[in-house]
Amino acid sequence: MDNVFLYSGLYLAFLMLLSLYRPVFGPTVVDRMIGVNAIGSKTTVLLILIGLIFHRVDMFVDIALAYAMLNFLAVLAASRYFQKRKGLYDEPPYR
Amino acid sequence: MDIIVCLLLFAGLFFFTGGAVGILRFPDFYSRLHPAGKLDTLGALLAMIGLALFNLHHFSLGTLLTSLKIMLILVFVFLASPTATHAIVDAGVRAGLAPWTKGEERR
Amino acid sequence: MASQDQENLDDKASPGSGDMTPPGPAARQRRLFAYPFIVTFIIMLGLWLILSGRFDAFHLSLGLISCAIVSYLSSDLLFASPKITGLLRQWGRFIRYVPWLMLEIIKANLHVTYLVFHPRMMELIDPRIVKFRSKLKSDLALVTFANSITLTPGTITVYVSLDGDFKVHAIDKASGDPLPGAMEANIAKAFGEV
Structure with missing residues (x-):
C-alpha cells in the first residue's frame, strides 16, 4: 500500500508540473491565478499523501488544513488586489 | 477495503488529470476556469474520502480524530472553492476581458 | 441601481x-x-x-x-436575524438537498471530463452567457443557488444582484439550457420558499 501512495504522490507532482505551464506562460494575470489555485488544491492532497507515506498523518493533516486556508486567502487577496489595476491586462497576448 | 481505497484514490487522480489537461487545452480564461475550479474539487473530494477511509484501518481515538480533520478540510474546500472561483471571475470581468466565442482563434 | x-x-x-x-x-x-x-x-x-x-x-x-x-x-x-426557531427543521431540509447536489455534480463532472479529453474539443464547446431572473427571495438562498451553480461544472456564476438577477457563463448548450429549472425548485424547497 505504501508503494501505491508513493507513486500516486509522484504522479500528482507530475500533474502540478504540467499545470505550471499556465502560471509561467499564461497570457493574462488571471490565467496565472487559475494555475496557482489549481496547484494549491493539488498540494493539499499531496501533503496528506506524504503524511501517509511517512506514517505521521496526525502531523501532516494540520499542515494540509493550514495550507488549504492559506491557498484560499491568497487567491482572494490576489484577485481583490488585481481588480484595481486595469493597466496590467494590457500586456500583449502570448502566441 | 484496500480495493475501495485504491478505487477512490485513482478516481480522484483521474479527475485531477482532467483538470490539469483542461487548463492547458481550453481556449480562453472563462472556459479554463471550468476544469480548474471544479474538476479539482471533485478530485480532492474522492481522494480525501479514500485517504480518510484508509486512515481508519487501525481504529483508535487518534485515527478517528485524524479522519475527522480530513473531513473538515473537505468541508472547507467545498465552501472555499466556489468562492475563490467567483473572486477570480469577478477580477476578470472588471478588467474587461471578453469571453471567447465560437470561431475565434484561441488565446 | x-x-x-x-x-x-x-x-x-x-x-x-x-x-x-x-x-x-x-x-x-x-x-x-x-x-x-x-x-x-x-x-x-x-x-x-x-x-x-x-x-x-x-x-x-x-x-x-x-x-x-x-x-x-x-x-x-x-446568524444575522435573531429568530431561528425552525433551525432544526431547516437543517433537515438542507441535508436532504445535499445528496441531490452531489449526484448533479458528479454527472456534470463526467460531462466536462469528456469534453476535456475529446480530441476535437474546440468544435464541441460553445461558450455563452446565460441571463435569467431567479424567484428566490432570501439572501442565504441566493448565495446557496450561486454556489451550487458554480460547483456544477459547465456553469459559473459571473454576477448576482440582490434582486436575483443572474449572469451565468456556460461552456456549451447542453449545460447552459436547463439552468433556472430543477435546481432552483430544489433550493426553494430546501429553504421553505415554495
Missing part, C-alpha cells in the same frame, strides 16, 4: 425590526439573542475538540473559556 438596492435592503430589514420592537421588554430580546449564542458555542466547541484532540481538564477548560468569548463576540455574525 444603488438606490434601488438600498430600498431593497430597507425592505428586508424592516419586518425583522418590526417584530422586535412591539413586545418591547428587554427580557424578551435577551431570550431571543440567547439561541444564536448557544448554537455558535456548540459549533465552536465541536471544532475545538476535533482540532485539539486532547481531553484533559486543562485543555477542556481552556477551550470552554475561549469558545465562550468567541461566540459572545461573534454570534450576531453567524
Whole structure:
C-alpha cells in the first residue's frame, strides 16, 4: 500500500508540473491565478499523501488544513488586489 | 477495503488529470476556469474520502480524530472553492476581458 | 441601481425590526439573542475538540473559556436575524438537498471530463452567457443557488444582484439550457420558499 501512495504522490507532482505551464506562460494575470489555485488544491492532497507515506498523518493533516486556508486567502487577496489595476491586462497576448 | 481505497484514490487522480489537461487545452480564461475550479474539487473530494477511509484501518481515538480533520478540510474546500472561483471571475470581468466565442482563434 | 438596492435592503430589514420592537421588554430580546449564542458555542466547541484532540481538564477548560468569548463576540455574525426557531427543521431540509447536489455534480463532472479529453474539443464547446431572473427571495438562498451553480461544472456564476438577477457563463448548450429549472425548485424547497 505504501508503494501505491508513493507513486500516486509522484504522479500528482507530475500533474502540478504540467499545470505550471499556465502560471509561467499564461497570457493574462488571471490565467496565472487559475494555475496557482489549481496547484494549491493539488498540494493539499499531496501533503496528506506524504503524511501517509511517512506514517505521521496526525502531523501532516494540520499542515494540509493550514495550507488549504492559506491557498484560499491568497487567491482572494490576489484577485481583490488585481481588480484595481486595469493597466496590467494590457500586456500583449502570448502566441 | 484496500480495493475501495485504491478505487477512490485513482478516481480522484483521474479527475485531477482532467483538470490539469483542461487548463492547458481550453481556449480562453472563462472556459479554463471550468476544469480548474471544479474538476479539482471533485478530485480532492474522492481522494480525501479514500485517504480518510484508509486512515481508519487501525481504529483508535487518534485515527478517528485524524479522519475527522480530513473531513473538515473537505468541508472547507467545498465552501472555499466556489468562492475563490467567483473572486477570480469577478477580477476578470472588471478588467474587461471578453469571453471567447465560437470561431475565434484561441488565446 | 444603488438606490434601488438600498430600498431593497430597507425592505428586508424592516419586518425583522418590526417584530422586535412591539413586545418591547428587554427580557424578551435577551431570550431571543440567547439561541444564536448557544448554537455558535456548540459549533465552536465541536471544532475545538476535533482540532485539539486532547481531553484533559486543562485543555477542556481552556477551550470552554475561549469558545465562550468567541461566540459572545461573534454570534450576531453567524446568524444575522435573531429568530431561528425552525433551525432544526431547516437543517433537515438542507441535508436532504445535499445528496441531490452531489449526484448533479458528479454527472456534470463526467460531462466536462469528456469534453476535456475529446480530441476535437474546440468544435464541441460553445461558450455563452446565460441571463435569467431567479424567484428566490432570501439572501442565504441566493448565495446557496450561486454556489451550487458554480460547483456544477459547465456553469459559473459571473454576477448576482440582490434582486436575483443572474449572469451565468456556460461552456456549451447542453449545460447552459436547463439552468433556472430543477435546481432552483430544489433550493426553494430546501429553504421553505415554495
